[in-house]
Amino acid sequence: MATLTIRNLDSDVEESLRVRAKCNGRSVEAEARAILSEMVAPPPGETINLAEAIRRRFAPLGGVELEPHPPVVIEQQRDRAYEIMKRRRNALRELAR
Numbered sequence: 001m002a003t004l005t006i007r008n009l010d011s012d013v014e015e016s017l018r019v020r021a022k023c024n025g026r027s028v029e030a031e032a033r034a035i036l037s038e039m040v041a042p043p044p045g046e047t048i049n050l051a052e053a054i055r056r057r058f059a060p061l062g063g064v065e066l067e068p069h070p071p072v073v074i075e076q077q078r079d080r081a082y083e084i085m086k087r088r089r090n091a092l093r094e095l096a097r
Helices: 011-023 028-040 050-061 074-096
Strands: none
Touching (some): 011 028
8 A cells, every 4th residue: 555645734624634534433544545535436337448548538639539449259269279279289299209
């Protein structure tokens, strides 16, 4: 876990944080962690994939169009890998004779 130091925090903000922490039954440090976690977490139900994150990043600059990656069928990849391994094993057996 990382450590975060906040310097020059306004005394009113510090007092508000203390009051909020007390109301929620937490330490000031735990309250600050809860606030930070809540503020940086994506909204509930919203997941952003890499392509969407790139689109959002470049939208203010005029955007970028990305073609969706075609889905990869895992079974086909597995079968292909199995066939390659089988051919290599047979080749090694032939060399060993």
